[in-house]
Amino acid sequence: MKLYDVADLALRNLRESIFRNSLTTLGISVGVASLVAMLSLGIGLQQLASRRLEKSGLFDTVVATSRRDLRNFREPRDEGAPSAESPALDESARQSIAQLPSVVEAYPDIRFITELRFNDKPHLAMVAGVPFSARDNNDAFEAMQGRFFSSQSAHEAILQKSFAEELLGMKPKPPGGAPSSNGDDNANIAELARPLLGKELVLHYAERTPSPTATPGDESAYSVISRQQALKIVGVTDIDPDSMRGSARARVFLPLMLTQDLHVVSSDQRDASTTAPTYTSLSVRVANPNQVPTVEDAIKKMGFNAFSLVDASRSLRQFFAVLDGFLAIFGSLALAVASIGIVNTLVMAILERRREIGIMKALGASDADVRGLFFAEAGAMGLVGGAFGVTLGWVIGHLINFGTNIYLARQHFPAAQIWSVPVWLVLGALAFSLVVSLLSGLYPASRAARLDPVQALRYE
Amino acid sequence: MTPLAVHTDNIHRHYQMGETNVRAVDGISVDICAGEFVALLGPSGSGKSSLLNLVAGLDRPTSGDVVVQGNNLAALSREQLAKYRLRTVGMVFQSFNLISSMSLLENVELPLRFAEVDRGRRSTLARESLERVGLSARLNHRPAELSGGEQQRASLARALINQPRLLLADEPTGNLDSRTGTEIMQLIQTFNQSFGMTIVMVTHEHILAERYAGRMLHLADGRLVADAANKTARNISIPTLATSGEAQ
Numbered sequence: 001m002k003l004y005d006v007a008d009l010a011l012r013n014l015r016e017s018i019f020r021n022s023l024t025t026l027g028i029s030v031g032v033a034s035l036v037a038m039l040s041l042g043i044g045l046q047q048l049a050s051r052r053l054e055k056s057g058l059f060d061t062v063v064a065t066s067r068r069d070l071r072n073f074r075e076p077r078d079e080g081a082p083s084a085e086s087p088a089l090d091e092s093a094r095q096s097i098a099q100l101p102s103v104v105e106a107y108p109d110i111r112f113i114t115e116l117r118f119n120d121k122p123h124l125a126m127v128a129g130v131p132f133s134a135r136d137n138n139d140a141f142e143a144m145q146g147r148f149f150s151s152q153s154a155h156e157a158i159l160q161k162s163f164a165e166e167l168l169g170m171k172p173k174p175p176g177g178a179p180s181s182n183g184d185d186n187a188n189i190a191e192l193a194r195p196l197l198g199k200e201l202v203l204h205y206a207e208r209t210p211s212p213t214a215t216p217g218d219e220s221a222y223s224v225i226s227r228q229q230a231l232k233i234v235g236v237t238d239i240d241p242d243s244m245r246g247s248a249r250a251r252v253f254l255p256l257m258l259t260q261d262l263h264v265v266s267s268d269q270r271d272a273s274t275t276a277p278t279y280t281s282l283s284v285r286v287a288n289p290n291q292v293p294t295v296e297d298a299i300k301k302m303g304f305n306a307f308s309l310v311d312a313s314r315s316l317r318q319f320f321a322v323l324d325g326f327l328a329i330f331g332s333l334a335l336a337v338a339s340i341g342i343v344n345t346l347v348m349a350i351l352e353r354r355r356e357i358g359i360m361k362a363l364g365a366s367d368a369d370v371r372g373l374f375f376a377e378a379g380a381m382g383l384v385g386g387a388f389g390v391t392l393g394w395v396i397g398h399l400i401n402f403g404t405n406i407y408l409a410r411q412h413f414p415a416a417q418i419w420s421v422p423v424w425l426v427l428g429a430l431a432f433s434l435v436v437s438l439l440s441g442l443y444p445a446s447r448a449a450r451l452d453p454v455q456a457l458r459y460e
Numbered sequence: 461m462t463p464l465a466v467h468t469d470n471i472h473r474h475y476q477m478g479e480t481n482v483r484a485v486d487g488i489s490v491d492i493c494a495g496e497f498v499a500l501l502g503p504s505g506s507g508k509s510s511l512l513n514l515v516a517g518l519d520r521p522t523s524g525d526v527v528v529q530g531n532n533l534a535a536l537s538r539e540q541l542a543k544y545r546l547r548t549v550g551m552v553f554q555s556f557n558l559i560s561s562m563s564l565l566e567n568v569e570l571p572l573r574f575a576e577v578d579r580g581r582r583s584t585l586a587r588e589s590l591e592r593v594g595l596s597a598r599l600n601h602r603p604a605e606l607s608g609g610e611q612q613r614a615s616l617a618r619a620l621i622n623q624p625r626l627l628l629a630d631e632p633t634g635n636l637d638s639r640t641g642t643e644i645m646q647l648i649q650t651f652n653q654s655f656g657m658t659i660v661m662v663t664h665e666h667i668l669a670e671r672y673a674g675r676m677l678h679l680a681d682g683r684l685v686a687d688a689a690n691k692t693a694r695n696i697s698i699p700t701l702a703t704s705g706e707a708q
Contacts, residue, residue, distance in 0.1 A: 364542055
């Protein structure tokens with residue numbers, strides 16, 4: 001029989017028992033929907049985590065330090081020149097690193113502990129310079145209260161939540177304490193920011209200036225002058241933008257160029273063996289996390305220490321692969337149950353259409369014709385069920401995402417896309433549904449094909 | 461010499477029913493020439509339908525050979541048997557065996573689907589075949605909307621659509637009143653006489669066999685007990701069914 005005749009007869013047969021076949025198809029739809037919903041959530045969560053981690057700079061950043069700096073001393077490794085021969089991590093080194101292939105930017109890590117005055121009350125905090133690019137690639141600044149710096153050297157400050165609480169005289173929460181059940185912690189961030197935004201914060205620092213008695217070009221002699229700089233508070237962030245720094249993480253953020261212009265005295269800034277200003281470390285942002293190892297190697301070859309968290313990224317991907325696997329297995333269970341429905345429906349159809357099969361065989365239908373007909377019916381139910389299932393899964397995923405975002409909004413968290421249905425999932429679910437349906441049709445189709453026509457014609 | 465259409469050589473068909481071995485066909489040897497109209501007669505359980513099924517290629521003999529138009533059916537594969545049923549024989553049943561979910565046109569087209577005839581040609585052939593049996597006004601009716609006679613005529617149109625050389629009829633008038641039965645028999649006789657088609661018909665109505673068949677084979681307990689030429693069979697005029705309308 002020609003393919004279009006098989007399809008035509010199969011669809012006619014499906015229409016004849018429309019109610020039962022619709023129920024079976026609905027079963028497949030629910031199975032596929034469950035699979036799609038589970039996997040779309042798994043994929044969505046993975047993408048969310050990846051986005052967050054990418055924006056945290058954990059996986060696309062290489063930290064370069066000088067081997068001369070004893071605070072970065074580690075056990076000797078076969079990584080290049082010994083510390084005595086290592087070059088200084090200065091501005092020319094920064095420029096060389098910034099020109100490496102795949103490097104987006106390389107900026108110095110400038111941080112210092114200093115006094116800040118708010119309403120004439122002194123507070124001590126770690127201050128860090130933030131590159132202007134963080135506006136677009138660090139979600140801590142995307143989702144904060146207020147706004148990002150207006151320019152690369154604006155006299156503005158963004159506060160971390162705990163410092164904002166300190167400025168307002170609120171009792172800091174003990175670290176690791178149980179979160180408030182009524183969402184007050186999150187509600188506070190907007191309330192915290194309101195009295196602080198636009199207010200003045202005065203930075204007291206010690207500026208290093210060249211010593212008037214020093215000969216030109218000799219920077220080993222310098223003077224220290226106490227200075228103060230008024231800053232406007234423009235933002236308060238809940239998410240810690242500096243989390244990877246651990247105990248050295250900053251609580252006040254200034255534009256990186258401003259921190260450079262301030263020339264704050266820091267023990268980090270001086271290398272005894274050179275007269276030029278050097279950096280403690282450079283943050284090197286790479287275009288793609290996959291290129292991190294190459295850039296890391298290139299920096300090491302230049303004679304610096306370099307480290308990244310790319311291995312942690314690999315573990316995370318492995319975790320999500322396992323999670324997706326589990327979700328797929330649980331999602332597939334419903335499809336497995338639906339496939340039993342297909343077998344049941346087709347076996348029932350054989351019983352009901354036993355005489356019809358006998359007639360077709362008496363008229364010259366081959367085993368392959370009869371088998372093809374039942375396969376086509378199973379395939380059609382699989383395809384239609386798959387298409388409905390994907391749509392249903394999409395709707396369920398959408399609803400879960402919608403519900404989650406309502407919950408997040410009530411808890412004063414930013415909205416998040418925790419669900420994603422990529423094209424490969426749609427096509428894969430349709431193909432999987434078709435394959436499962438065809439496999440379910442194997443036994444009924446084979447049974448129908450092998451029916452004895454004499455017995456079938458006697459059947460009433 | 462007239463060529464042989466059907467040749468059976470000591471064929472047996474035994475069934476196991478529980479602990480009983482049923483000898484449905486028990487050593488029948490018979491030759492049927494091309495163009496013959498043969499009636500298989502006998503009481504219920506005599507093996508008439510079983511023999512017909514063996515000739516139709518719907519069943520295989522337990523032993524012995526069935527040769528139809530030169531094909532030894534016992535030696536054919538399942539696929540080859542299906543082709544044989546499609547091309548060489550046409551079958552008519554007592555209970556018509558039309559597919560209830562299809563219109564008459566679709567029912568008659570069905571063997572052409574298996575023969576992979578193109579859609580356009582299929583429709584033309586099916587219409588012509590239904591016209592030949594006087595059902596051109598009923599093309600899109602479903603079997604349940606037709607009388608028994610009309611259904612059997614449609615069944616005949618379907619059996620003849622692939623132009624088989626052998627028509628096998630299993631009690632074709634068994635479910636019809638005598639007037640409609642006569643019409644069907646006249647149609648069958650027309651195909652025999654006009655187109656030289658070989659007819660093998662199972663019936664338990666002796667009068668019908670005497671009226672139309674040229675030869676009568678009497679079966680009892682699976683054996684051939686009498687093989688007689690029927691000299692009383694009439695040559696009838698060919699009815700013009702295309703314009704006859706339906707007789708209830």
